[in-house]
Amino acid sequence: MSAPAWADTSAVVVDLGFGDAGKGVTVDLLCARRRYGAVVRANGGAQAAHNVVAPDGRHHTFSQFGAGTLAPDGPVPTHLSRLMVVDPLALAAEGAHLASLSVPDPFGLVTVDERALIATPWHQEANRIRERARGGGRHGSCGMGVGEAMAYALARPGDAPTAGDCRTPAVLRRKLHRLADHLDALRRELGDGSRTSPDVEDCVAAYGGFARRVRIVDESYLPGLLARAPVVFEGAQGVLLDEWHGFHPHTTWSTTTTANPLALLAEAGRPGDARRIGVVRAYTTRHGAGPFPTEDPSLAGLLPEPHNGTHPWQGAFRVGHLDLAAHRYALAATGGVDSLVVTHADSAAAAGGRLRRCTGYTDRAGRPLVPVPGDAPAPSHPLHPAPGPLDARADAHLRRQAALADALAAARPVLADGPTPPEEIADALGTPLEAVFSGPTRDDARITAPA
The missing domain is CATH 3.40.440.10 (Adenylosuccinate Synthetase, subunit A, domain 1)
Incomplete structure (x- = not known):
C-alpha cells in the first residue's frame, strides 16, 4: 500500500x-x-x-x-x-x-x-438505575457507567477515582467507599430496589493488579x-x-x-x-x-x-x-x-x-429544515443535566439542542x-x-x- x-x-x-x-x-x-x-x-x-x-x-x-x-x-x-x-x-x-x-x-x-477517570461497577450501576427510572424515555445509554463517571467527577471532583489512584490503595479505598455511599443515596432517591454492589476490597485488589500490568x-x-x-x-x-x-x-x-x-x-x-x-x-x-x-x-x-x-x-x-x-x-x-x-x-x-x-x-x-450547530459553551467539559446544576449558557444551549432533536424527530x-x-x-x-x-x-x- x-x-x-x-x-x-x-x-x-x-x-x-x-x-x-x-x-x-x-x-x-x-x-x-x-x-x-x-x-x-x-x-x-x-x-x-x-x-x-x-x-x-x-x-x-x-x-x-x-x-x-x-x-x-x-x-x-x-x-x-x-x-x-x-x-x-x-x-x-x-x-x-x-x-x-x-x-x-x-x-x-x-x-x-x-489523570484519566476510571469507571467502576458503582458508576455502572448508578448509570443503569437512572436509565431504569426514565422508563419509556430512556436516553439510549450503553449502561457502562462512562457518563456517570464524568458526572460524578464534575459534582465531586475530589472524590472521583483516577487511574493514578490505582497505585495507592488507601486513597482508592476511601474514594470507592464514598462511591458506594453515593450509589446507596441514589437508590433511595429514585426508589430503586436493586441491591447489587461490589466488594470494595475486591476492587482495590483488582485495580492494583491493573496498575501493575499497564504503565x-x-x-x-x-x-x-x-x-x-x-x-x-x-x-x-x-x-x-x-x-x-x-x-x-x-x-x-x-x-x-x-x-x-x-x-x-x-x-x-x-x-x-x-x-x-x-x-x-x-x-x-x-x-x-x-x-x-x-x-x-x-x-x-x-x-x-x-x-x-x-x-x-x-x-x-x-x-x-x-x-x-x-x-x-x-x-x-x-x-x-x-x-x-x-x-x-x-x-x-x-x-x-x-x-x-x-x-x-x-x-x-413542508418547509425546508436545515439543522445548524449552535455555539457550544465549553468543548471537552460536559455539563449535562443531572447530577449538578447547569450554568445559564450551558442550559440554554442544551435546550436548543433538545428543540432541534424534537424538530428532527418530526422531520x-x-x-x-x-x-x-x-x-x-x-x-x-x-x-x-x-x-x-x-x-x-x-x-x-x-x-x-x-x-
Missing part, C-alpha cells in the same frame, strides 16, 4: 454519523500503511465498540485498546489519554481476548495517563511521544452524538468531534499538527434511541449486521438511507475534515437497489432515488476521498490518497 502524502503527520479519525461508521477498520488501515508511535484514545470509554476483522479472519471488538493492535507489522501501542474514561475491569477482559488472538503481552502495549504515566508522556513520532487519535462514538452538538438528550457524555485530539496536540506544543479523517457509511445507522430521519426498517433484513444488534441498554441497531444532511451538520460541528473514508460501499448491491440518499429535510408544514427526509457512489458522497460533502471499503478487512479497501 502506498503511504499518504502527509506520512509524518498525526491522524485524527472521527465518525461523521451516530457511530458505527468504521473507525476501527480505518485505524487498522492507517496502521497498515505506516508505523505510528501509538493509537491514542481521547474521548469516551469502554462503551466504544470498534470491530476489526483481520485478513486472516481474526476478529476483535476494540473498546479501549487501540484498533492498531492487529497491524500486520506488529501491534501498535495504545495510549489512554487524560480525556479517556478507563474501565480497568473491561480492559482486563479485552486484553485476554487479544491474547487469545496471539497478540503477545497485550497489557505491555498500554500506557494510561494518571501509568504522568502529563509529560504524551508530549514526549508526539515529539518522537506521529500518532493516530482514534475517536469514539460519532459527531451526531456529541455532548454539545448532538441531539439532546440522546447523546454521549463525551466530546466526539476533533476538539479533544486537537487540544492534546496544542498542549504538547504541536497545534494543528494533524490531518482529520472523517468516516461515513454508504448508508446511515443509529444504535439506540433518538431522532433518525432516514430510518427505514425494511433495509435491516437486506443489510445484515454481523457485529451489531439489539443491546439490553442501548436498544436496537437501526438502519436507514444515506443522510447527507446529517453528515453536513456533523462536518460543520467538527470544523471540517481533510479527507473522507467511506465504508460498506458494497451495500448498494446487497440492498438490491433499495438504497436512496437524503439531501435535506422538511418540517411538518421528513427529502430522498433522491438510487445509491450514491463513494466519489459522489465525497463531492456532496466537499471533502477529498481517501479510502473506500467494500468489505470488512483492510484488504477490501481501495486507497485514493488525497493531495
Whole structure:
C-alpha cells in the first residue's frame, strides 16, 4: 500500500454519523500503511465498540485498546489519554481476548495517563438505575457507567477515582467507599430496589493488579511521544452524538468531534499538527434511541449486521438511507475534515437497489429544515443535566439542542432515488476521498490518497 502524502503527520479519525461508521477498520488501515508511535484514545470509554476483522479472519471488538493492535507489522501501542474514561475491569477482559488472538503481552502495549477517570461497577450501576427510572424515555445509554463517571467527577471532583489512584490503595479505598455511599443515596432517591454492589476490597485488589500490568504515566508522556513520532487519535462514538452538538438528550457524555485530539496536540506544543479523517457509511445507522430521519426498517433484513444488534441498554441497531444532511451538520460541528473514508460501499448491491440518499429535510408544514450547530459553551467539559446544576449558557444551549432533536424527530427526509457512489458522497460533502471499503478487512479497501 502506498503511504499518504502527509506520512509524518498525526491522524485524527472521527465518525461523521451516530457511530458505527468504521473507525476501527480505518485505524487498522492507517496502521497498515505506516508505523505510528501509538493509537491514542481521547474521548469516551469502554462503551466504544470498534470491530476489526483481520485478513486472516481474526476478529476483535476494540473498546479501549487501540484498533492498531492487529497491524500486520506488529501491534501498535495504545495510549489512554487524560480525556479517556478507563474501565480497568473491561480492559482486563479485552486484553485476554487479544491474547487469545496471539497478540503477545497485550497489557505491555498500554500506557494510561494518571489523570484519566476510571469507571467502576458503582458508576455502572448508578448509570443503569437512572436509565431504569426514565422508563419509556430512556436516553439510549450503553449502561457502562462512562457518563456517570464524568458526572460524578464534575459534582465531586475530589472524590472521583483516577487511574493514578490505582497505585495507592488507601486513597482508592476511601474514594470507592464514598462511591458506594453515593450509589446507596441514589437508590433511595429514585426508589430503586436493586441491591447489587461490589466488594470494595475486591476492587482495590483488582485495580492494583491493573496498575501493575499497564504503565501509568504522568502529563509529560504524551508530549514526549508526539515529539518522537506521529500518532493516530482514534475517536469514539460519532459527531451526531456529541455532548454539545448532538441531539439532546440522546447523546454521549463525551466530546466526539476533533476538539479533544486537537487540544492534546496544542498542549504538547504541536497545534494543528494533524490531518482529520472523517468516516461515513454508504448508508446511515443509529444504535439506540433518538431522532433518525432516514430510518427505514425494511433495509435491516437486506443489510445484515454481523457485529451489531439489539443491546439490553442501548436498544436496537437501526438502519436507514444515506443522510447527507446529517453528515453536513456533523462536518460543520467538527470544523471540517481533510479527507473522507467511506465504508460498506458494497451495500448498494446487497440492498438490491433499495438504497436512496437524503439531501435535506422538511418540517411538518413542508418547509425546508436545515439543522445548524449552535455555539457550544465549553468543548471537552460536559455539563449535562443531572447530577449538578447547569450554568445559564450551558442550559440554554442544551435546550436548543433538545428543540432541534424534537424538530428532527418530526422531520421528513427529502430522498433522491438510487445509491450514491463513494466519489459522489465525497463531492456532496466537499471533502477529498481517501479510502473506500467494500468489505470488512483492510484488504477490501481501495486507497485514493488525497493531495
